Amino acid sequence: MDSAAKHTPGPWTIEHPSDVTTQIYAYKGNVLIAQVMRGSGAVRPTDAAERNAALIAAAPEMLDARGAPNEAGGEYLDGEFYTCGDEECRASGGRR
Numbered sequence: 001m002d003s004a005a006k007h008t009p010g011p012w013t014i015e016h017p018s019d020v021t022t023q024i025y026a027y028k029g030n031v032l033i034a035q036v037m038r039g040s041g042a043v044r045p046t047d048a049a050e051r052n053a054a055l056i057a058a059a060p061e062m063l064d065a066r067g068a069p070n071e072a073g074g075e076y077l078d079g080e081f082y083t084c085g086d087e088e089c090r091a092s093g094g095r096r
Contacts, residue, residue, distance in 0.1 A: 007059070007060065007063065008026045008027075008031060008033060008060075009026065009060060010026065010059075010060025010061055010064075011026075011057075011060065011061070012024050012025065012026050012033055012056070012057040012058075012059065012060060013025050013026075013028075013029065013057065014053050014054065014057050015029065020037055020038055021035055021036070021037060021038070022035070022036045022037075022038055022049055022050065022053040023035050023036075024036070024053055024056050024057045033056065033057075034053075034056050036049045036052050036053045036056070037049065038050065
């Protein structure tokens with residue numbers, strides 16, 4: 001499996017440059033990853049925008065956490081992790 005990152009590596013940080021903008025940066029603030037609008041002039045309320053920004057900023061760590069078991073020899077199928085690859089094993093919930 002190709003383990004090279006296909007995204008901008010983390011950590012990603014959240015900054016608030018204005019009352020209506022939340023920005024997510026990588027490389028210690030040198031690369032803008034995303035901008036989330038919030039507050040009275042935005043479509044989304046401030047709390048929803050903050051949660052969205054936090055979710056975006058956590059993406060590299062979430063991807064790393066999800067990828068680790070795959071590298072250990074398992075696989076995700078339909079949201080479930082299995083350490084075996086055949087249909088019989090998956091049908092038994094990973095037990096042989």
